[in-house]
Amino acid sequence: MRRQQLIDAALRQFAEKGYDGASIRDIARAAGVTEALVYHYFRNKEHLFEEVIKARSFAPILRRVLDEAGDAHPAEVLHKVLQEFLDMMRHNASMARMFIIEFMRNPVCARYFRAMVEDNTANLTRYIQEQQHRGVFRADADAEAVAGMLLGMAFSLFFAWGQASEREWQQRREKFLKHSVPMALRGLYVELCVPSEIEQSFNKSG
Amino acid sequence: MRRQQLIDAALRQFAEKGYDGASIRDIARAAGVTEALVYHYFRNKEHLFEEVIKARSFAPILRRVLDEAGDAHPAEVLHKVLQEFLDMMRHNASMARMFIIEFMRNPVCARYFRAMVEDNTANLTRYIQEQQHRGVFRADADAEAVAGMLLGMAFSLFFAWGQASEREWQQRREKFLKHSVPMALRGLYVELCVPSEIEQSFNKSG
Amino acid sequence: MRRQQLIDAALRQFAEKGYDGASIRDIARAAGVTEALVYHYFRNKEHLFEEVIKARSFAPILRRVLDEAGDAHPAEVLHKVLQEFLDMMRHNASMARMFIIEFMRNPVCARYFRAMVEDNTANLTRYIQEQQHRGVFRADADAEAVAGMLLGMAFSLFFAWGQASEREWQQRREKFLKHSVPMALRGLYVELCVPSEIEQSFNKSG
Amino acid sequence: MRRQQLIDAALRQFAEKGYDGASIRDIARAAGVTEALVYHYFRNKEHLFEEVIKARSFAPILRRVLDEAGDAHPAEVLHKVLQEFLDMMRHNASMARMFIIEFMRNPVCARYFRAMVEDNTANLTRYIQEQQHRGVFRADADAEAVAGMLLGMAFSLFFAWGQASEREWQQRREKFLKHSVPMALRGLYVELCVPSEIEQSFNKSG
């Protein structure tokens, strides 16, 4: 229980100040305990940090969205996937920022991070392959490349604008979801044009 | 001259250890001088850092590639742009990594970073608009969104795999340039199919 | 307890070398501990300094002397007050010197210092007013001005000669207490002359 | 000439920031030269400081006022002396503050300072003795003690309030000159009361 409190406090501190910026003192104080107690529960700062990051991922969200997809048109499904991804990142912006920073810095974390990316990419790839079998997407497309492209685009959008003002962010998000994504998918369909009913559905779900 | 030596040493140290990780002590030692001399040339650590980052940017490369584009088919030009972008990042991987980290962390740098992104995006946007006027790309596409999409994809590729092994990286790079980019562009052409001669040209320039 | 040891050591160091002159290193070494431990007990150098000065003041001595005054002739009481003041300053000469210096330098301390001066002046003023009501001192004298004059004279004596040799100091002190003070008070009495028995009492108490 | 410019610049810097607070860099910059040039003209910082302080003293003012005294009533003359003293201090407050601090700190300076005090006291003592011979002041008073008392009072007034607001300072100065000084002198006259015409003259000269 104390352990959990410590993890919670550490999470908030790390998110706010980053790994280096958040001192054990800060974390201990935020949890209302002594610095020494932190060491009672965690070997050291790195270990505490590892425990902290074992709790956040886009994976379950992605899985849920794909599970609930049913027979919906893939344009709608992929739109939903990317929208959820962006919203998740934006809502946990400071946490995400910290993740990005530390995953870039710490080689151990880097591997963890790539595992996450590959997991998500694999799931999305499987979905795209299904659509290829159903004859919605062209069979000659490399499904994994498409999945990586879509997630990468979304990630880079958050990266560059995730900390911008609400108004700026909303504009970018809209343009991305309603324009860039359909544009990137357009060449993928067996039937070239995006059916008009799908375009309309964006105005409901956005 | 000493100044330049210091900047060089700082660049290497910052690239290797990040802003916080590289101490003035480290930098001075790496340059073979006293810490105090660093302060003789630079107001403080932040200022030194600023001087260091004022030396690396994709902007001039992008400009050169677009200037030299001439009448080449846009598929070829954009391929070249993204290839150069990826190669530049990969060749300065540790520097790029540091850029990314510090630009995420320091609000001042974040603005600087977004300015860079916008600059590059604007240049690429202009090129795409020209192709729209020439009737190569569909006029109903949002040129800026396309530019952002392309650069974002490339950035996220480097982000996730920029530190991977040479083999892994080469695979990803190839697949991205030869498959993902043409795929993303496919829906953009007025004439649907990428002319076969262009596809062939990839095998020469890659 | 360690806290107190640190304050003691700091007091000696500050007294000897002044605020700037006494480094945390010095203080820690003098107390036989690490620099870091100083920061365990005190937020920073300024805070440590504040704690040090919260322990020396003339106020309690003045209050005691006035409380014990009873019906003694004011000449005797004021003589006692100024004598105690001078002795206190002389006994803590280096501390007093440091006080003076830092209170002149640091604006925050300056206010603190003036508050001390005003407190002492106010207490002495009250005593003089009582003597006015008793008809010993002329009613048309400004009691506060008198109090300020007396303390000011004593202060300036210490200021100019507080660090002189023992012999020189004793001479100045004697002359001040036995001559200057009675002289300054002479014009104050309703009955002009200082009663001879008081003059004699000086030779006992000095 | 450069030498003088340096001294001037140093004076201003020392006055503003004190000995420790004013760095050679500050002084050199204020004079528009290199730090190294300061060392071309002055052995070291202490030497520069010594050169700076060889230029300010109350002595000449005091001498002038006493020379111009003529047959004026001593109450008026002493009033003038103290008024000039206070005004001089107040007008050069930051310089005076620095003088005080450094004279307290540096033993060499302390001796220099006391020499100044003794010089002024001696001059004033002589004037008081003349008044004793003329039969204005009581012959049994210790003239030197009186002189020290008067200058000490003025000094301590400046010390405690010299940095107060203009309004507060004016109030203190007025009360001191019109009330405390006459009060302190009252017991000194052979003829007890201050002649009324002198009291009136205060309202002109103040």
Added chain:
DNA sequence: GATGAATGAGCCTTCATTCAT
């Protein structure tokens, strides 16, 4: 006369970590 380069020593402060209780 004047400068720019260079330094060694020192300062205040922070931090992760340990240990006896």
Added chain:
DNA sequence: AATGAATGAAGGCTCATTCAT
């Protein structure tokens, strides 16, 4: 389970001073 005391190492920075030119 919890704490207070304690530390070694390091970090950013400033300063008086020297010296070759």
